[in-house]
Amino acid sequence: MTPSCPPSTAEAGWLRRRGGEIALWLAVPLAVALFLPEYYLLATHVAALGLFALSLDLLVGYAGLLSLGHAMFFGIGAYTAGLLSVHGWGEPISGLLIAALVAGLVGFITSFAVVRVQHLAQLMVTLGFGLLVFEAANRARWLTGGDDGLQGMDVWPVLGMFEFDLFGQTAFFYTVAVLALCFIIATRVIDSPFGLTLEGLRENPKRMAAIGTPTAARLRQAYVFAAIFAGIAGALMAQTSQFVALETLSFGLSAEVLIMLLLGGAGRRYGGLVGAAVFVIARDLLSDLNPQYWQFGVGGVMVLVVLFAPGGVLGILRSLRQRLMPVARASTAKAAPVTATPATNKGGAA
């Protein structure tokens, strides 16, 4: 699970806690830039899908809310950004914000229906909405270009400085930057009382009601958050590839992003990112290896992960860490807020 409650020893503790992460966030893009510049595109793809998976994690991993139609928001974000730039407004950052807004709005409207049902019904209702939007976009060829995709996007330079180049360098850093920003916000959300509430709802909605939580309202809030982040991810994908495919709305993508999340490990802050990386890279390698039967390999990875790495890649990492150093348990068990009270520091050591 994730540290949902950060230590209270404010900013100093924050740096101690996040220092390693920040280093990582700087190191990885730098490494790509220096050693694998010809992989900018793949890396950008991973980053955008990573954000998408992260957004789904807020629902599936934290709020315990199931969705098989999350691509709806990804696609809506993508088409919003796409249509903006096709019709003359190619400024990327405002494009992202507007895409986020639209996706969030649609999320808000549909949320009422989605939180009214649970389990399979919830899965199917989200799926249903996704399929309806897909059909609509497919019909509205005059607007979306239908299955030919949305063409003729002209995205202006980021901050008026960085042109989108063929090597995908600008695209890469732009995406990573936005991802990092969204990740920080998402982390905030997860670490907040609201985030804790979501975990409570995932664990035991009945009890949440019993402590006076208006459960539906909280779930709707989570749904809107997820929609917004997914919208941004979609917009990123559209702007960096200067193209929007109908597939960005498809059930296939909804399923794929769920698979990514589960591969990485749902309910863990890095689950989405790791999952997206694992899935995309595995698919890329395997399909280069064998363009015809790569699916077998991908399926195999999924099966093996479930059998031998419950809780996804991060899950197995964590349980390994625990086996190696038993004390780690306390830290991973989110001792965070408790560190405040001496009583539990004692306990923590014990």
Add this chain to the structure above:
Amino acid sequence: MLAILLTVLFDGLAYGMLLFLISIGLSVTMGMMGFVNLAHGAFAMFGGYVATTLMQRAGVPFLVTLPVAFALVALASIVVERLLYQRLYRRGPLDQVLFTVGLTFMSVAGITWFYGPSQQPVVLPAFLQGQVSILGLEVGIFRLFLVAVGLLVAAAVVLGVERTRFGAKIRAAVDNPVMATGLGINVGGVFALTFAIGSGLAGLGGALGIQILGLTPAFPLKYLVLFLIVVSVGGLGSVGGALLAACVVGVIDMMTKYFLPEIGSFIIYAVMVALLMWRPHGLLGKKS
């Protein structure tokens, strides 16, 4: 006009029966063990390939291939269940989703390896082709056959569940696995057998469906949504529900295609959402 309406209605029912045959297993096993088996479509596909292989390679007559498809798929499913699935019953639904989708991918690629990516041919025996006119109504013989088989299976399943001891055990297990275990029912065993029968029926459906659904390695993914719609709208673990839902889906599908072709699949999805809003546990599903 009435004749047209009846024809379309009948075609819809025939289509529905097919969906029912394939989906019923999924519905019961999901309702019973809460096991999310998204690889269910793969079992249907295997049934189809068993049938075509027997027909092409061994010249076995179509009707004979049907029971064989049922048996082989049922057998195979027992192996899968004992070997893999039963390890996952204690896991969350998400793990089950990841696992079964993974299996589906593998089976898709595997089938492509053996049979190639393209459509499998199936030639129906002459006596199942063409149309007969019943009370002035032009009816496809094969579809008539489908409806017959569908109703037969539905009847058998209902009787089996309602009347036999095994059926009683199934019902107990569906209602409350824990209590059933308490009553000394070997829920694991009951489930394995139910699972096998359900998968077998899927295989049967797959074999019957080649004519209408076609048969390519993409089958399990292509129709997954359709099966899930039937299961969810019908209500988990409800035989009658699955039958009802399948017919509703089939009829609506045919109706829209005939009368409002330009609307495409909108209506079917909209109806699903509406029905689930109205009855979240499905038309005949048990409140949990």
Add this chain to the structure above:
Amino acid sequence: MSIALTTAGLSKNYGALQVTRAVDFSLPVGARHALIGPNGAGKTTFINLLTGTVPATSGSITLLGEDITGQRPDQRVKRGLARTFQVTSLFPELTPMQSVTLAVCERLGLTARWYKRTGEHRAALDEAAEILAQLHLGHIGHLLTRTLPYGQQRIVEVAVALALRPRVLLLDEPAAGIPSGESAELFEVIAELPEDISLLFIEHDMHLVSRFASRVTVLVAGGILAEGTPAEIMANPEVRTVYLGNSEGHA
């Protein structure tokens, strides 16, 4: 003394089946009140009616002078009515610290706040830690709830309820599932609860009842059979007949 909670003619029917019959009940402020009765007497249903998880067929519920009959469960909680569950109902993957913090945050109306870390809500954290310490849970506050022994989980149940600063606390068999030896400890904890909290708890063990309850209500077939001090109840012949056949000690 003033009244914390009263019901007037509170009834619940499922079709023809009457599970709660015109119950007139009142709970004084600061009371330590036990609710006893044979299985199926409708004790838990009565609690559910009070908390609003089950809507009443007729009759009214008044909490601290306010009619709450029509209110949603979460609204009643906000009015100071908290409960625990007969079967532990907690957050397996959260720690007790988190669970209690959650309840505190809900009471303080923070659970919609997403832009500030829980860690920055010092007051909430300290209060949560306090409650845990008060219930002798401080040392296990950081462990995942599912890893705790059942007895401690029962106490966490109480802790979560307490975090809501209830004026009236309903405990549905707080000691259920705990070996009778340990259940006494749990009630020690309950006994230490602040005076101004009015307690209504369901309990079978008459020894515990007579030790910790100041008054007892006997519920039979959905209706009140008798009410009085533990001693009176123990002495009441009607009650004894109802309980006849129940194992010795368990009244």
Add this chain to the structure above:
Amino acid sequence: MMKKAGLLAALALAGASLANVAVAADDTLRIGVIATFSGPYADYGRQFDAGIQLYLKDHDGKIAGKKVEIVKKDTAGPGPDAAKRFAQELIVRDKVNFLTGLDFSPNAYAVAPIVTQAKIPTVVMNASSSAITTSSPYIARVSFTVQQDSAPMAQWMLKNGIKETYVVVADYASGTDAHNAFEKAFAAGGGKVVGSVRTPMNNPDFSAYVQRIKDEKPQSVFFFFPSGVMPPAFLKAWKERGLDEAGIKLFATGEATDDSYLQATGDVALGLITSHHYSYAHPSELNKKFVKNFYAAFGKEMRPSYFAITAYDGMAAIAGALEKTKGDVSGDKVMEALKGLKLESPRGPIEIDAATRDIVQTVYIRKVEKVDGELVNVEFDKFERVKDPAKEAQ
């Protein structure tokens, strides 16, 4: 964040420019193939691959004296976003000199801006949406356009006394193109389209649509579906509902009787009249040799379909162009060379229109017959030097 990006961008320029050493001018010719190798349409990629391999086999692995390296990318069906990424990767990472393959039109459209930016000559081996060649000056097409195959069918039907028809197309861009092109040509010759329906792409069962047609009793029906699962399903329903008996004539484009699927489609296809640019039964010496070598290379399991022939011709076109440029692979020179390039293909004479970079070829009218047990498209009429009507119109 942006500050960091800026800093890193500077740092990265080093790496990028390293990667950027202009398209490698060594003695190997790198050709990127973007196609469908997995999923429902995997046969397309398989046929492409076969055609390409066969060409290389016939020319001992060399084009213009350079040894050829093929890099395959799988879009698993229509996947423009994937196609676009692959194009970029092939150019940046694998440093290909040519892009080809491109079975689905959306994929081709998505690739266009990339190849324009990178000036990489691109030879479309199937994608048949008319505007693809206009979407980039670096794209030439050796396959066909939907309009090019649909319009002749209309003309032939008129010529043979069919004055009214009902149009059935799959509901996607090419379907719309086929519908419009056919209706335009049909109306131009005094024909009348009495009704039409567009069927969803994932639709397995056509009985409802066919029933509808039966009840409307048109004189004839023209349909266009992508080759694969749809045509057999449609034909099955057609036979089951006894529309032949009802005296309704059926016409289509060659996708309906794609040689890859024709055998599996079965007798329901018998007698169907279609218009197309290639049948593996095309009676020319060149084609006989092509088919013979094809079987020799890949066994009789797989028939050479129109995907195989266009792939073969695609390679031939690349070779022809490089011959003209004396092996110079720079984009502009190659495109110049491709313009007006004439080839004698197994399917007959083909030419790349100097003006539009689109193909000019013979369109054949064929009928499905059983020739010693095999279902084949037997050509019995033809329209020569057919250009893309859509472009002619402008």
